[in-house]
Amino acid sequence: MSFQPVKFYQTGTFTVGNRLLPPEERSVQASAKRYNSINSGHRACQGCGEALGARYAIDAAMEAADGQIIAANATGCLEVFSTPYPETSWQIPWIHSLFGNTAAVATGVAAALKVKRQKGQGGDVRVVAQGGDGGTTDIGFGCLSGMFERNDDVLYICYDNGGYMNTGVQRSSATPPAARTATTMAVGPEPGNVFGQGKFVPAIAMAHDIPYVATATVADLRDLEAKVRRAMEIRGARYIHILVPCPLGWGTASHDTIRMARLAKETGIFPVFEAEHGEIKSVLTIRRPLPVEEYLRPQKRYAHLFGKNPAVETIAHIQALADRNIRKYRLEARQGSH
Amino acid sequence: MLKQTEGSRAVAEAVALCRPEVICAYPISPQTHIVEALGEMVKDGSLAPCEFINVESEFAAMSVAIGASAAGARSYTATASQGLLYMAEAVYNASGLGLPIVMTVANRSIGAPINIWNDHSDALSQRDSGWLQLFAETNQEALDLHIQAFRLAEELSLPVMVCMDGFILTHAYERVDMPTQAQVDAYLPTYEPRQVLDPADPVSIGAMVGPEAFMEVRYLAHAKQLQALERIPAFAAEFRQIFGRDSGGLTHTYRTEDAETIIVAMGSVLGTIKDVVDEMREEGHRIGVLGITLFRPFPIARVREGLQGAKRVVVLEKSMAIGLGGILSTNVRMALSGLHMHGYTVIAGLGGRAITKKSLHGLFREAGQDALESVTFLDLDWNMVNKQLEREKAHRRSGPVAENLLRDVGVVAARNY
Amino acid sequence: MFQVRIHGRGGQGVVTAAEMLSVAAFDEGRHAQAFPSFGSERMGAPVVAFCRISDREIRLREPIMEPDAIIIQDPTLLHQVDVFAGLKQDGYILINTNKTFDQLGLGDMIRDWRQERLCTVPAMELALKHVGRPVPNVPLLGGFAAIAGVLKIESVIKAISERFSGKVAAGNIAAASEAYAIVIAEMEAARRKENQHA
Known part of the structure; x- marks a missing residue:
């Protein structure tokens, strides 16, 4: 294989992938010896962002932990599509207990491993917990907060697709405003999910002063992997919140999953950053912020905003929220920087 | 010693002797000590x-134990009362996954109205959860049952609930x-799990099971519990x-020979x-006791064997199937199927109502004359009940029952008991 | 079987007193069962604890409704709670007070009772003097050893030293011993008085 020198700014762009990088800088996914922790043959929808996110994240964690990972999984799409007996896609030790207790189950696994280590049984096995936004920001939030507060040695990964997709696209506390779901229908004077509700769990995680919090999207593989790798270097409670578009729930084309994730970041809708002990350490900057309309328009869950009479005010409201994110997280690249 | x-x-020390590796705790009376x-x-x-x-x-707590x-x-x-209900989803999950967790339930009533005192409503609400359930008569038995529970749980790969009466036992100072x-080590081998999360040999635990195999998974849980009856x-x-005393087992009889x-x-x-039985025996009454140590699995054959010679059976229970009568008595009735005898259900001691010798004397005498109702509420204050019923008849907005x-x-608060 | 009921207020060590009584009985090789009234009482609220002492295994689990002896840690309870409920005739009463039964307004109630079984001891003062804290429970146990003759003072002292250590143990032992001596003297006086009447 031949290599050509590459300008540094190109590596973070949308078009330049691993081909231009020396092998040691390539992504885990690009490696032939990647772990394939979640194997092909599972039953996710075409273009599933969560399946992609889980594969990226867990493979990166496996790489960082030298294959010594145990995963706990909340009830949800990921759990259902990956494991009907006897066709489990998981190539790693994996446990699913309930919808709302994944962080606590992971705490239990970590505690057991700690005692085993003290007894000289078993090596340095690391624990990853994972769930969707429903299992994380709603029903599992108590257990998640408890795990954070105790600073248990667990990396919790939330795959956020903005709703309860497994049960047929209902609203969660991570559903964005104006989005249509089965429980926030696009009817009435204020169609879709209401403004002024919902929670952004990465910020709440930071408020627990845990050692590491990061957000990522499936659009930026190398950033996601770098964050998992960084998280695995740290002991204690860590949280990574990954935006994973859902073609079914969002009403987008299967081939647009990566594009939608990228647009969420490039519009400021979804801030991508990392924080240590409650302080933001870095952000993925936006070179030229795009108008939110570019992100909203391809999604059928926002179709009601773009009918014969476009909901100009609503779109402006969403734009204001994105602009606020850009200000709040300092997402706009300053002149001169990349 | x-x-x-x-x-x-005593229970804490016994649990410690069992060398537990992970203990999770959330405070609720009366298990806190x-x-x-x-x-x-x-x-x-x-x-x-x-x-x-x-x-x-x-x-x-239960989720950490599961992991x-x-x-x-x-x-x-350990837990009690509302705590057991709050963990109920995970209680079922632990047994469904076949994880040998041991949990103490310091038996306490369930609200509303909130009440911290003893009865068996909490544990019995989980009777079909797939856990084995042992009930201790004394603190000695409570501590012994915990040691047996770990053995039993790990042998069968099923979780075990050790039930002891809240306050009455948990807070009582007595000789144990x-x-x-060395004794406990001799009795309780190192835990060898049937399934374990291990990177060297990865398994998926807790995957979805469809109609094609779910019944079989459930049947196996039942079969395992029936195995427990033999083990x-x-x-x-x-x-x-090893320990030189009788503890545990399925049931215990007392003076039932010719009862x-x-x-x-x-x-x-x-x-x-x-x-009370001793005193009534002195007076010539042919009366005895069958104590149930193992409630799940329910020892149907042993209970039938223990009761079949009697003319009448009085099931006295600190629990209630509202709208039916008793829970324990319904189970006992299964064991008596086809036998001709009088059967009485007595609901007693709910929410810490003292069960006194005096009341039991009266009750058992009435039973002996077959003068009991089929379901009796021991020491129920009918005046209080009737007053409230009248109130409800008279006023639509009769207000909160408990407050009335x-x-x-x-x-x-100023009463002695 | 000998049954004791202890009345006091939350924070006065009522439950601890019952437990220590049971430990003292255990140390004499007897069976004992101590248990609280199972309330959720806060500091200052009326509290009851029970202790049964027997030479055989104790199976009974009902609250003590007909006590052989009553220990009252806080005399302000006398007119608030029916502390004497169910007390057997000829039962023992021990009250933490520096007043007499008459001064406490109990003269009429106890007129026909056996006077040497009715005792008072200034346990609060003894506790303050020897332990430096207003906790009357332990001195009263010393008094109880004297009054009922169910337990030896040596056993009570042993139970104290098992529960406490160092200065606190020493102070409590001194307080219990002095209470014991006071009650012994009181009973002697009562007996002499009764004999004079006889």
Whole structure:
């Protein structure tokens, strides 16, 4: 294989992938010896962002932990599509207990491993917990907060697709405003999910002063992997919140999953950053912020905003929220920087 | 070694002798003293290596135990009452996954109205959860049952609930014979899990099972519990060999040889009943007791065997199937199917109502004359009940029941009991 | 079987007193069962604890409704709670007070009772003097050893030293011993008085 020198700014762009990088800088996914922790043959929808996110994240964690990972999984799409007996896609030790207790189950696994280590049984096995936004920001939030507060040695990964997709696209506390779901229908004077509700769990995680919090999207593989790798270097409670578009729930084309994730970041809708002990350490900057309309328009869950009479005010409201994110997280690249 | 100590302390020490590896704790009366004592032992290093985790809810407590057990650790927690209900989803999950967790339930009523005192409503609400359920009569038995519970749980790969009456046992100071570490080690082998989360041999635990295999998974859980019926007497016999005393088993009979009337009950009230039986025997009544130690699996054959010679059976229980009658008595009735005898259900001691010798004398005498109603509420204050019923008849907006009744009964805080 | 009921207020060590009584009985090789009234009482609220002492295994689990002896840690309870409920005739009463039964307004109630079984001891003062804290429970146990003759003072002292250590143990032992001596003297006086009447 031949290599050509590459300008540094190109590596973070949308078009330049691993081909231009020396092998040691390539992504885990690009490696032939990647772990394939979640194997092909599972039953996710075409273009599933969560399946992609889980594969990226867990493979990166496996790489960082030298294959010594145990995963706990909340009830949800990921759990259902990956494991009907006897066709489990998981190539790693994996446990699913309930919808709302994944962080606590992971705490239990970590505690057991700690005692085993003290007894000289078993090596340095690391624990990853994972769930969707429903299992994380709603029903599992108590257990998640408890795990954070105790600073248990667990990396919790939330795959956020903005709703309860497994049960047929209902609203969660991570559903964005104006989005249509089965429980926030696009009817009435204020169609879709209401403004002024919902929670952004990465910020709440930071408020627990845990050692590491990061957000990522499936659009930026190398950033996601770098964050998992960084998280695995740290002991204690860590949280990574990954935006994973859902073609079914969002009403987008299967081939647009990566594009939608990228647009969420490039519009400021979804801030991508990392924080240590409650302080933001870095952000993925936006070179030229795009108008939110570019992100909203391809999604059928926002179709009601773009009918014969476009909901100009609503779109402006969403734009204001994105602009606020850009200000709040300092997402706009300053002149001169990349 | 004989010592005079609190029931909770005795159980904590017995659990510690079982070398638990992960203990999770969330406070709820009346189980708190148990986990407090264990927490201290872990903190001062006398119980090591062991992780003691203060969790944020009972739901988390059972979930941490699930994770720890699945990762191969001997796991323990304790709860009561609302706490058991709050963790219910995880309680079913633990047994469904076949994880040998041991949990103490310091039996307490369930609200509303909120009430911290003893009855068996909490544990019996989980009777179909797939857990084995043992009921202790004394603090000695409570501590012995915990040692047996770990053995049983790990042998069968099923979780075990050890039930002891809240306050009546947990807070009572009495004499117990505390085993030595050597005795417990001889009885309880190292935990060898049937399934474990291990990177060297990855498995998926807790995957979805469709209609094609779900019934079979459930049947196997049932079959395992039936297996327990055969194994438990053997475990109790082995316990006797090492510890030199009878503890555990399926049921215990007392003076039932020629008894016409047999009282069936669970837990600490058996002691009071035995005292009454002794006194009534003195007076020539042919009366005896069958104590149920193992409630799940329910020892149907043993109960039938123990009761079939009697003319009448009185099931005295601290629980209630609202809209039906008794829970224990419904189970006992299964065992008596086809036998011709009088059967009486007595609901007693709910929410800590004292079960006194005096009341039991009256009750058993009435039973002996077959003058009991089929369902009796021992020492129920009918005046209070009727007053409220009248109130409800008279006023649409009759107000909160509990508040009305408390107003009728007056200040209770100044009572002696 | 000998049954004791202890009345006091939350924070006065009522439950601890019952437990220590049971430990003292255990140390004499007897069976004992101590238990609280199972309330959720806060500091200052009326609290009851029970102790049964027997030479045989104790199976009974009902609250003590007909006590052989009553220990009252806080005399302000006398007119608030029916502390004497169910007390057997000829039962023992021990009250933490520096007043007499007459001064406490109990003269009429106890007129026909056996006077040497009715005792008072200034346990609060003894506790303050020897332990430096207003906790009357332990001195009263010393008094109880004297009054009922169910337990030896040596056993009570042993139970104290098992429960406490160092200065606190020493102070409590001194307080219990002095209470014991006071009650012994009181009973002697009562007996002499009764003999004079006879």
